[in-house]
Amino acid sequence: MFVLVNLKAYPCDAVAVAEAAATVADDTGARIAVAPQAAHIEPVAETGVETWAQHVSSSGHGSHTGSTLAPAVADAGATGALLNHSERRLKLADIDGSLRAAEDTGLDTIVCANNPRQVAAAATLGPDMVAVEPPELIGSGTPVSRADPDIVRDAVAAADEVNPPVPVLCGAGITSGDDVEAAADLGSEGVLLASGVAKADDPEEVLRDLVSGI
Numbered sequence: 001m002f003v004l005v006n007l008k009a010y011p012c013d014a015v016a017v018a019e020a021a022a023t024v025a026d027d028t029g030a031r032i033a034v035a036p037q038a039a040h041i042e043p044v045a046e047t048g049v050e051t052w053a054q055h056v057s058s059s060g061h062g063s064h065t066g067s068t069l070a071p072a073v074a075d076a077g078a079t080g081a082l083l084n085h086s087e088r089r090l091k092l093a094d095i096d097g098s099l100r101a102a103e104d105t106g107l108d109t110i111v112c113a114n115n116p117r118q119v120a121a122a123a124t125l126g127p128d129m130v131a132v133e134p135p136e137l138i139g140s141g142t143p144v145s146r147a148d149p150d151i152v153r154d155a156v157a158a159a160d161e162v163n164p165p166v167p168v169l170c171g172a173g174i175t176s177g178d179d180v181e182a183a184a185d186l187g188s189e190g191v192l193l194a195s196g197v198a199k200a201d202d203p204e205e206v207l208r209d210l211v212s213g214i
């Protein structure tokens with residue numbers, strides 16, 4: 001199981017969370033990655049933790065003010081890019097363009113989707129992974145694996161139908177090792193989570209619990 005901790009724009013200490021994630025990954029052998037704000041990619045990557053960008057633009061070098069270029073996040077130490085997160089929705093052409101920009105740079109990719117239909121569409125574009133997240137459960141503390149297990153099962157089936165090698169992650173409301181195990185039981189190959197770690201008093205303790213059953 002892959003555990004990707006998206007720090008969103010939470011006011012947490014990104015380096016402290018990254019150090020905790022690196023420690024837990026080293027101690028347990030679990031694959032744990034952290035996706036900080038773009039400005040924090042370099043110091044987060046310097047901790048040794050697997051580091052992802054929360055987004056990359058479809059554009060390349062040129063007159064594109066405010067863009068987050070795939071080569072720039074890679075230079076800063078990112079090895080993957082999250083695309084089309086529910087809080088950073090893209091048009092279809094931009095998802096495709098951002099995917100190509102990330103791939104051309106050698107970044108791993110996850111395309112997020114709200115539901116199994118969108119998972120099928122996302123998987124068709126050929127990312128390394130897709131992630132299903134019902135928006136209404138994001139930040140709720142109620143895990144998708146309990147509130148809506150069928151959405152995870154159906155997402156896995158949808159991805160398998162259009163592009164069988166694409167692994168499916170699930171996210172929203174995941175905070176514990178039990179949630180991660182439930183996600184795995186539904187066919188998910190990883191979890192995408194945020195508030196459970198970013199808002200925790202002791203992120204290392206939460207991370208240890210998250211990977212305790214994998």
Ligand SMILES: O=C[C@H](O)COP(=O)(O)O
Nearest residue numbers: 006139172173193194195
């Ligand atoms: O990127 C992470 C997801 O939106 C899940 O967020 P959450 O763990 O706070 O529910």
